[in-house]
Amino acid sequence: MKKLTVFLIAAVCSFAASAVFSAPAVKAPTEKRWTQTARFGGADSVNRLVLDIRHPLDLRVESGISFDISSPDWSRFSRMLVYFKSGNGWYQGSFEIEGEEACQRITVYKRDITGMEGDPSGWGNVSVVRIAAYRAATAVGKAEISVSGLAYVSASAEVLLVASGKKDDSCLHYAATFSRTMDAAGIVHASVLDHELRADDLKGRKVAVLPYNGSFPEGKESMILDFIAGGGKVVACYTVPVKILSAIGIRRTGWFSAASGAEAPFTGFLRTESGLKGQPSFVPQVSGYAVIAEPAAEGEVVANWANADRGDSGKPAIVRTGKGVFISHVWAGGATPDKVALMQSVFQALHPDLSRVFKRRRDEIARLRRESEAELMAVARVAPGERFAVWCHTAYGPDTSWDKAVGVLAKAGCTDLIPNLCWGGHAYYRSSVLPVHKAVSARGDAYELVKEACRKYGIRFHVWRVCGNLHGCPKEYRERLRSEKRLAVRFDGTEMDGWVCLSHPDNLETEIASLEELAAKGAPGVHLDYIRYRDRDTCFCDACRERFERFIGGKIDGWPRAVRTDRRLEAKWTEFRCGNIDKIVRDVYRRVKAKNPKCEVSAAVFHTWASAPDQVAQSAAKWCGEGILDFICPMDYTASTSFFANSVRDQLKLAGKVPMLPGIGLSCWRDNGDDARLFARQISAARAEKAAGWTLFDLNERGYNAVKAMAKGK
Numbered sequence: 001m002k003k004l005t006v007f008l009i010a011a012v013c014s015f016a017a018s019a020v021f022s023a024p025a026v027k028a029p030t031e032k033r034w035t036q037t038a039r040f041g042g043a044d045s046v047n048r049l050v051l052d053i054r055h056p057l058d059l060r061v062e063s064g065i066s067f068d069i070s071s072p073d074w075s076r077f078s079r080m081l082v083y084f085k086s087g088n089g090w091y092q093g094s095f096e097i098e099g100e101e102a103c104q105r106i107t108v109y110k111r112d113i114t115g116m117e118g119d120p121s122g123w124g125n126v127s128v129v130r131i132a133a134y135r136a137a138t139a140v141g142k143a144e145i146s147v148s149g150l151a152y153v154s155a156s157a158e159v160l161l162v163a164s165g166k167k168d169d170s171c172l173h174y175a176a177t178f179s180r181t182m183d184a185a186g187i188v189h190a191s192v193l194d195h196e197l198r199a200d201d202l203k204g205r206k207v208a209v210l211p212y213n214g215s216f217p218e219g220k221e222s223m224i225l226d227f228i229a230g231g232g233k234v235v236a237c238y239t240v241p242v243k244i245l246s247a248i249g250i251r252r253t254g255w256f257s258a259a260s261g262a263e264a265p266f267t268g269f270l271r272t273e274s275g276l277k278g279q280p281s282f283v284p285q286v287s288g289y290a291v292i293a294e295p296a297a298e299g300e301v302v303a304n305w306a307n308a309d310r311g312d313s314g315k316p317a318i319v320r321t322g323k324g325v326f327i328s329h330v331w332a333g334g335a336t337p338d339k340v341a342l343m344q345s346v347f348q349a350l351h352p353d354l355s356r357v358f359k360r361r362r363d364e365i366a367r368l369r370r371e372s373e374a375e376l377m378a379v380a381r382v383a384p385g386e387r388f389a390v391w392c393h394t395a396y397g398p399d400t401s402w403d404k405a406v407g408v409l410a411k412a413g414c415t416d417l418i419p420n421l422c423w424g425g426h427a428y429y430r431s432s433v434l435p436v437h438k439a440v441s442a443r444g445d446a447y448e449l450v451k452e453a454c455r456k457y458g459i460r461f462h463v464w465r466v467c468g469n470l471h472g473c474p475k476e477y478r479e480r481l482r483s484e485k486r487l488a489v490r491f492d493g494t495e496m497d498g499w500v501c502l503s504h505p506d507n508l509e510t511e512i513a514s515l516e517e518l519a520a521k522g523a524p525g526v527h528l529d530y531i532r533y534r535d536r537d538t539c540f541c542d543a544c545r546e547r548f549e550r551f552i553g554g555k556i557d558g559w560p561r562a563v564r565t566d567r568r569l570e571a572k573w574t575e576f577r578c579g580n581i582d583k584i585v586r587d588v589y590r591r592v593k594a595k596n597p598k599c600e601v602s603a604a605v606f607h608t609w610a611s612a613p614d615q616v617a618q619s620a621a622k623w624c625g626e627g628i629l630d631f632i633c634p635m636d637y638t639a640s641t642s643f644f645a646n647s648v649r650d651q652l653k654l655a656g657k658v659p660m661l662p663g664i665g666l667s668c669w670r671d672n673g674d675d676a677r678l679f680a681r682q683i684s685a686a687r688a689e690k691a692a693g694w695t696l697f698d699l700n701e702r703g704y705n706a707v708k709a710m711a712k713g714k
């Protein structure tokens, strides 16, 4: 492997070295320094400080940038977003500040920038880097940020990852998950967006990685085909153009989907008898979709998909030929020793000389995991009265049964499980209010399964409802709501498929009755999520207009623009929207308690309590003041323990007597292999701020790994 080209610049600030990655190569395009100030609090308070770094950057094949950032007081901020202006749009992502050190060295990797606004034209012509530092909710006074020491982060490598530049978050997301595992595995690689790919970029490379490239911009697919014809190898995932698939000797034969619920998702990669050197016998990954494919001539299936019971489904998951490797779904990511070993085995099979550093890398990963888990075990003992809650986004849990998973949770000290059994338009249990999901006949009534497991292990459960969101609901139900004019409408008048109108009395009744039904069943708790409008863009249906006009007692000229241009109307509009959501929370609390006084009512809410009423009509502080929640879980998802603590401190002042279990966003962090360490630090921060406990988001594979580590410590 070529050595990294290193252009060192004087590092003025403390370098918060990542736990896994070695120090990046840097070169400095400029010596300039930029400073910006803002005034927080008071009548004209701004919500964020914006610093624009106006300097042209060519990041087409670079890995990212690094810079020194300093502020006299980091406690004034709750979040850092970063934007890169390119052409008529922006790439958008975030970075973290950790600790109180005034000056810090930050590295922003291109792969971590997965959002897009407008129509960005590529990484080759970035004209502005914008840093948006968001105000901590109760911060008052002058805020200041300076940036200097701007530098490129580069990798000169034999592997090139070609990411699809489509304006679809998941393409960039899965390019990033693949890239991070490669990094953890010691596979140095450069990356480029497909529309910026030049034939020269592939010269001298040994492997091209196509993490999620369903199609290519004109002229680019032939560059990949020429690369293969010239002896280059390809690692491709999931949907990839047929010509490329056949050029590496693979034939597509079918398609798997668990979307209908009739079949359970696959659970991981099972090594076959023709498995690769160093490939683990099983590597977990939950996949609801797969392209079924086989070697066209010579080659082997090296892994099959495991089914829900971890048995062999007989469906190929990884196929290898002399020209490449095909993974039949997107790579979900991970830096655990088994995932790293699988990734290494794939690259080693294509190019044995890439494997020089692999053993050392596996040892480093294993050591990191041990240290990280030891830190978590040290804080894992849940004190009397303290609550350790866990959200689980899947109705059937992270293991082969709820009984097994709840057993592990109990051992880890978990007190409350919040399983997502209920959506806007379907339930994973027998319901007379909502359509029942198909999975119930295939896999059982999830409410009963959770109830039995929680009874056995002494854990309280709270049925999590995703309010008003129709994701996954039966088509007929959606069509019925459409015909009854119950779907939400955007500002531009278009109807939204996936959301209901939140002023329609029948929709409000469904929200409330679905939770009342659970209380009547004897549920120990119900949990409101998405208890808000989707965003400022809804709901502008005709009935919302009528109801709003009744609310203000008069007709509106220039609907809907007027609610955005007339300040008096805008305030009334916010009041009207908040009133609709407040009514749901109030009525849920009243009717749930009437059916079952012991049933707890709780909610997941945004971390920005000051701006959420205006943005999405969510009034967390008001609900706490009224005492219509038994506990509240703000989604304080950040990898920065400092920002987490800032948010918790602010929210506790507003939550008053309502117990608060701040959400720790483990599955939202970039997966660098040190989840357990960060989780431990945020638990400690919640304790230090005297929160009533904490809530883990969520019980997916990563969260479950952390919980298992806590259980080990007992």
Ligand SMILES: [Zn+2]
Residues within 6 Å of the ligand: 487, 488, 489, 501, 502, 503, 504, 539, 540, 541, 542, 543, 544
């Ligand atoms: Zn409406």
